[in-house]
Amino acid sequence: MPKFDADYVPSSAMTIFAHPDDAEFLVSGTIAGWTRAGCEVTFVVITSGNVGTHEEKFTREALTRARKAEQEAAARVLGVKNVVFLEYDDCELVPTLDLRRRLVREIRKYRPEVVICGDPQAWFFEDYYINHPDHRAAAVSAIEAVFPCAEMELLWPEEGAAHEVRAVYVCATHSPNTWIDITGTIDTKIESLRAYGSQVGGWDPSEKIRERAARETKRANLEQVEAESGIPDPHSPPVYLEAFRVMKLKE
Numbered sequence: 101m102p103k104f105d106a107d108y109v110p111s112s113a114m115t116i117f118a119h120p121d122d123a124e125f126l127v128s129g130t131i132a133g134w135t136r137a138g139c140e141v142t143f144v145v146i147t148s149g150n151v152g153t154h155e156e157k158f159t160r161e162a163l164t165r166a167r168k169a170e171q172e173a174a175a176r177v178l179g180v181k182n183v184v185f186l187e188y189d190d191c192e193l194v195p196t197l198d199l200r201r202r203l204v205r206e207i208r209k210y211r212p213e214v215v216i217c218g219d220p221q222a223w224f225f226e227d228y229y230i231n232h233p234d235h236r237a238a239a240v241s242a243i244e245a246v247f248p249c250a251e252m253e254l255l256w257p258e259e260g261a262a263h264e265v266r267a268v269y270v271c272a273t274h275s276p277n278t279w280i281d282i283t284g285t286i287d288t289k290i291e292s293l294r295a296y297g298s299q300v301g302g303w304d305p306s307e308k309i310r311e312r313a314a315r316e317t318k319r320a321n322l323e324q325v326e327a328e329s330g331i332p333d334p335h336s337p338p339v340y341l342e343a344f345r346v347m348k349l350k351e
């Protein structure tokens with residue numbers, strides 16, 4: 101197994117998020133880099149995002165169809181191989197045993213080396229964003245599905261053979277310990293977000309996404325980033341980063 105550092109690319113990865121577009125907003129720079137390097141990625145999208153609009157023209161059914169097509173288009177931009185839609189209802193997600201078991205089924209089926217999800221402990225971001233309850237429910241369910249449930253042979257054997265995930269990459273976290281350089285993939289990240297017409301409308305995500313990734317760079321411990329990514333020239337540090345708390349479950 102290759103060693104863990106900011107350059108580590110797993111052979112396979114699974115993202116588990118609540119809504120179509122969560123993976124693109126949060127981790128698609130990393131995903132684009134990993135798929136380019138040969139990583140097989142599966143997106144698990146728990147809800148249909150079927151109430152995620154303030155526009156009157158949509159019904160829940162029409163929005164489900166639109167967002168599914170957008171998610172599939174974004175996944176193609178990112179080189180993601182599989183997209184799994186669990187079709188739970190938007191804004192009603194809670195971390196039930198049923199949800200945890202559905203996630204165990206997907207983990208055991210696709211057998212990812214790494215799982216990427218949100219941080220269940222993150223409620224507030226600075227003074228402007230209250231984390232969506234679906235995001236917290238998805239995050240807690242993902243983490244509980246990875247550990248310990250997916251790896252316990254005697255638990256739900258009908259959901260597939262037990263599987264040990266090597267590491268969990270927790271994003272949108274207040275306690276990051278790893279920063280991945282997305283300077284080379286930020287354009288692909290922005291392009292994947294352009295697929296979401298129902299969410300971004302006429303808005304161009306370019307500026308906000310660059311601003312956010314640059315803010316991450318400012319916040320990061322650059323000494324550690326440079327040591328991890330082996331960047332030889334300390335005068336040309338990465339411009340754009342995505343931050344993670346990496347939990348290593350298996351060496």
Ligand SMILES: [Zn+2]
Nearest residue numbers: 118119122232
């Ligand atoms: Zn979301």
